[in-house]
Amino acid sequence: MDLVTIDDIREAAERIKGIAVRTPLLRMGESWLKPESLQPVGSFKIRGAYNALAVLRPSGVVTHSSGNHGQALACAAAEFGVPCTVVVPEGTPAVKKAAIEGWGAEVVVVPPDQREVMAERLAAERGLTLVPPYDHRAIIAGQGTIGLEIVEDLPDVEVVLVPVSGGGLASGVAAAVKALRPDVRVYGVEPELAADAAESLAAGRVVTWETSRTFRTIADGLRVNRVSELTFAHLREHLEGIVTVSEDELRGAVRHLARTARLVTEPSGAAATAALLSGRVPAGRTVAVVSGGNVDPELFARIYA
Structure with missing residues (x-):
């Protein structure tokens, strides 16, 4: 399968200049955070959507999304002056639906x-034109600009932790870092x-x-029920493995990021930090990607209390 290359990612970095923020690396103890929130x-998704x-x-x-890609595509569509429709699942946080509509897009809610x-x-x-949330080479290349920035800003990085849903973010980041x-x-x-x-990686x-x-x-934001063949090929090629975290660990990471790093994050965005705090990843100069901060206010209040 034709995987995304470092040249694809560098070209994407040029396209998204002035649109996506080059987020800093924030020190947290002996590790660093990449706050895409x-x-x-409010999330990394603008990189791939705009690219x-x-x-x-x-x-x-048109796209289907749990919320963050939909908002990013709506924002990008507004920049390009084209109409955008976003299909979201029932149960999508109201804050994410409102944000999509705030960019002028139509929201369609389905099971x-x-x-x-x-x-x-x-x-x-x-x-x-259907622009999927992760199953597209341009989407993967756009998300890969995060990996490009991590290596440029911390050349001696040893470990990178990145959330996985459909796999576009992890595919792009890993492709850039490994290259x-x-x-x-x-x-x-x-x-x-x-x-x-x-389970997919374990099963081959x-x-x-x-x-x-x-x-x-x-x-x-991590409820997508399958990776694609394209993202699976990237994950199999580039990842060392996948660490799983519990619901309590996700809640703990949200609280930790708010209290120690002053970052408001959604549970999905805190997943990599949860893995870091769990102690189940190898030691080393580690960067955890904080992928998003579009948290439902009521949920955040319950977690933070």
Whole structure:
């Protein structure tokens, strides 16, 4: 399979200049955080979404999303002046739906297992370009700019921790880091209750979990019930492995980031930090990617209390 290269990622970095923030590395104890929660849309997703639109130049777009990709695509579509429709699953936090609509996009709510079907139907009916949340080389390349920045800002990094859902973020980050520093160990992180990627790597093939299983986790941004063949190929090629974290560890990481790093994060965004705090990853100069901060206020208040 044709994997994303470091040249693809460098080209993406040029395209997203002035749109995505080059987030700093923040010291946390003996490790560092890459706070993508500080992006204009509150997550790393703007990198891939904007890069995809810059490559595709569509007249209108549609996607399916748990919230963050939808908001990022809506923002990118507004920049390009094209209409955007976002299909989200029932149970998506109201704060994420409101943010999508705030960028002028239409939100369509469906049962969790109907997201992709509805997005494909709307693409066909309305003549829109489907921009998936992770299963696209331009999306992966855009997310890979995070890895590029990590190595540039901390050349002697030894371990990188990155959340895994559909696998686009981990694919891009790992592709960039391994191209520049093959000795760096890159680990994906998943909730124990949505560990389909971990099972897929163990089985040597893509394994799908039912939404009734993945929707048990508090990490709504990591509930995608399968990686794609494209992202699976990247994860298999570049990751050292996947660390799984419990729901209590996710809550603890959200509290820790708020109290010690002054970062408001959603449970999904805190997953890599949860793995770091768990002590189940190798020691070394470690960077944990904080992937998003679009947390439901009521949920955050319950966790932080």
